[in-house]
Amino acid sequence: GQQVMQIPQYQHVQEGEDFTTYCNSSTTLSNIQWYKQRPGGHPVFLIQLVKSGEVKKQKRLTFQFGEAKKNSSLHITATQTTDVGTYFCAGPHSSNTGKLIFGQGTTLQVKP
Amino acid sequence: SAVISQKPSRDICQRGTSLTIQCQVDSQVTMMFWYRQQPGQSLTLIATANQGSEATYESGFVIDKFPISRPNLTFSTLTVSNMSPEDSSIYLCSVEDWGRKGKLFFGSGTQLSVL
Structure with missing residues (x-):
């Protein structure tokens, strides 16, 4: 079945x-989304990428969508404790029913 | 944006009992999604709840175990039936953003512990 790996x-x-x-x-994904879940919290939408090769920035966060629309990355510059x-990255299910398939998530710990 | 109120926020339940989780949205939405997040794991879709029709369940989830109600466009419930310790998870309801297709808003979640 369809999988998103992280x-x-x-x-x-x-x-x-x-x-x-x-x-x-x-x-191949029509778009990819990124969510952030703080400890004890719920996932919060960060961004959606739609175009092949798209790069978007949010302050210290840089998001990329691959040319083939099958991969993506999130880069944080100069991490902070916040x-x-x-x-989590997430892509729409191929059934196009609004469902999202989530990656396994990357848990980031920042030592002050 | 949508504001989702989910309750209870947490509960500790005995094996064999059932718990109903409520999800209230501040606007009308067509689809509501119920996810499960096991400890330290990702989000797994349980079912999609559409108003006026039966919920659509994902592989591995069945209606007898996770009955869902969707009486109107702003409310849904998920029941976890005949609970076992393996059901200990966070349960999250979510809705799609009208303004941005595919973007989800999540409720604050229900942390369920089954003893």
Whole structure:
């Protein structure tokens, strides 16, 4: 079945270091989304990428969508303790019924 | 944006009992989605709840175990029936953003522990 895979599962960084999480889909996606879940919280939408090769920035966060629309990455520059949480990528199910398939998530820990 | 109120926020239940989780949205939505997030894991879709029709369940989830009601366009319930410790998870309801297809808003979740 359709899968969205994400690596790494965990990442510990020193505050100020950069961080990247990678997402790969088994199928071509019409779009890809990123969500952040703080410890004890619920997932919150960060961004949606639609175009092949698209790059979007949100302050220290840079999101990329691959040319083949099957992979994506989230890069955080100079991490801060507020970046702690789990980052999920998600792609629409091929049935086009509004369902999302989530990656396994990357949990980021930032040491001050 | 949509504001979703989900309750209870957490509960501790005994094996064999049932728990009903409620999800109230501040606007009318066509589809509501129920997800399960097991400890330290990703989100797995349980079912899609459409108003006026039976919920659509994903592989591995059945109506007898997770009955869903959707009486109107702003409300849904998910019941976890005949619970076992394996049902200990966070249960999340979510709705799609009208303004951006595919974007989901999530409720705050129900953390369920089954003893």
